[in-house]
Amino acid sequence: MDRAGALRAALAARGGPRLPTVEWPESLVSTSDGLKALARGGAPEWSTVLADAQTGGRGREGRTWVSPPGGLYLSVLLRPRFAKVGLLPLAAGVAVAEAAAELGVVTELKWPNDVLASGRKLAGILAEAASGPAGVEWVVLGLGVNVALEASAVPPEIAGAVTSLAAEGVGPRPISEVAVAVLARLGVCYDALRSDPGAILSAWRSRAAPWWGGLVDVRTADGPLQGRLRDVDEEGALVIELEGGERRRLLSGDVDRVRPV
Numbered sequence: 001m002d003r004a005g006a007l008r009a010a011l012a013a014r015g016g017p018r019l020p021t022v023e024w025p026e027s028l029v030s031t032s033d034g035l036k037a038l039a040r041g042g043a044p045e046w047s048t049v050l051a052d053a054q055t056g057g058r059g060r061e062g063r064t065w066v067s068p069p070g071g072l073y074l075s076v077l078l079r080p081r082f083a084k085v086g087l088l089p090l091a092a093g094v095a096v097a098e099a100a101a102e103l104g105v106v107t108e109l110k111w112p113n114d115v116l117a118s119g120r121k122l123a124g125i126l127a128e129a130a131s132g133p134a135g136v137e138w139v140v141l142g143l144g145v146n147v148a149l150e151a152s153a154v155p156p157e158i159a160g161a162v163t164s165l166a167a168e169g170v171g172p173r174p175i176s177e178v179a180v181a182v183l184a185r186l187g188v189c190y191d192a193l194r195s196d197p198g199a200i201l202s203a204w205r206s207r208a209a210p211w212w213g214g215l216v217d218v219r220t221a222d223g224p225l226q227g228r229l230r231d232v233d234e235e236g237a238l239v240i241e242l243e244g245g246e247r248r249r250l251l252s253g254d255v256d257r258v259r260p261v
Contacts, residue, residue, distance in 0.1 A: 007050075007176050016184035021047040029056040031075040032128060032142040039077050039130065039138045047077040050179065070164075072145040072178050078190065079138050084197040085129070086236040086251070089113050090204045091189040092125045092141055097207050099181035105168045108209040111238050111255055115145075116209065120163040122146055141186075147178055197234070205232065215258040216240065220250060226258065 004022035011019065021043060028034050028051040035049040054067035067073050080088065089112050096115045097107045100122065108116045115123035126142040146164035154162060165173065192200050211229045218225045218240060225248065227240035238250045 003176060007179060010176065010180045011183055014180065014184045016180070017046045017187040017190075019046050019048050019183075020044045022050070023048070024050040025052075027051055027053045027055060028073075030054055030142075031073050032126065032140050035075040035077055035140050036128065036130075039140060043077055045077060045079040048074065048183070050074045050175075052175070067144065068149065070149045071147050072143070072175050072182065074144075074179055074182070075140055075142040076183070076186070077138060077140055080136060080193070082194050082197075084193055084235070085136050085139065087193055087197055087200055088139055088141060088190075089125050089127045090232070090236050091193055091200045092127070092143060092186060094200060094203045094207065095185035095189045096123045096125070096143060096145060096182055098185040099178065100165070102181050103165060103170045103173065103178075105165060105170060107207065109204055109207045110209050111232060112236070112252065117163050117168050120161055122163050122165070122168070143182060145178060145182065147173065147175060201232065201234065201236075208232070209257075211255075211257050217256045217258055218250060218253045220253040225250075225253075229255070 004024050007022060008019050011017065021038070023034065028049070031049040031051050031054065035047065038047055051073050053069050054073050078088070093109045093113065093115055097109060100107045100115070100117070105117050107122060110116055113125040114121055123143065123145040127139055128142070129139045130137050146162060148166040149164045165178070189200055214229055215226065216229045225240065225242065227242040227248065230241050230247065231239040233239055233249065238253070238255065239247055240250065241247050
C-alpha cells in the first residue's frame with residue numbers, strides 16, 4: 001500500500017473523514033496552490049494534498065512559511081454549508097491543539113491562526129476561500145506543523161520564535177501519524193461547526209493564550225492599533241477595547257502582547 005492509501009486506512013480506523021483524493025509528492029511549491037487548482041475543477045470535499053517539503057509555502061498576508069523536510073504540510077478542501085465559516089481557522093486551531101495533546105504537548109492558541117507551545121510557534125493555519133452568488137463555494141485550509149525540524153533549516157531571524165514537536169519532547173513520529181491525528185480531530189471540529197458552533201468557540205477560548213484584559217498591539221491593513229484584548233465573538237472576530245472605551249471588531253490582523261516595561 002502506498003502512503004496515501006495508508007493514510008486513508010489509518011484515518012478510517014479512527015473513524016475520521018473519508019479522503020476521496022490524496023496527493024502526496026515529495027515536494028511542491030505550495031500544497032494549498034495545488035489544491036486550489038483541484039477545487040476549481042470541482043474536486044470533492046476532503047480532497048487532500050500533502051508534501052514532504054514546500055518551495056514556496058505561505059502564511060497569512062503573503063508571508064513565507066519555511067517548509068523544509070521534517071514538517072507536516074497539508075491542505076484540505078472543504079465545501080461548508082453552514083453560516084459560521086469565519087470560525088473555520090479557529091476550529092482548525094482547536095484540531096491541531098487536540099492532536100498535539102494526544103502526543104503529550106501542551107499548546108495555546110493565538111488569534112487568528114497560530115498554535116503555540118512554550119510560547120513559540122508550533123503550527124500555523126491559512127484559510128483561503130472562493131465565493132459565488134450563493135456564498136462561500138469552497139475553502140482550502142492549509143496547515144503547517146513543525147514536527148522535527150533541523151535547527152539548521154530554520155532562518156536565524158526566526159529561530160527563537162519557532163518550536164517543533166520534537167523540541168517539545170515528542171519522540172520520533174512519522175509525518176503520517178501526525179497527519180492522521182490532525183485530520184481526525186479536524187473532522188470532529190468540522191462536524192461541530194454544523195451542529196454547535198458555540199462549542200468550537202468555547203473550545204478555542206479555553207485553549208487561548210491567557211491575554212484577556214491585557215494590552216495588545218494589533219497590526220491591521222488600516223494601520224496599527226493598541227487596546228485591551230476583550231473577546232473573540234461568535235463570528236471569530238477579535239474584539240479589543242481602545243483607550244477611551246471604544247470597542248473595535250477585527251476580522252484580520254497580527255496580535256502581540258504588550259509586556260510591562
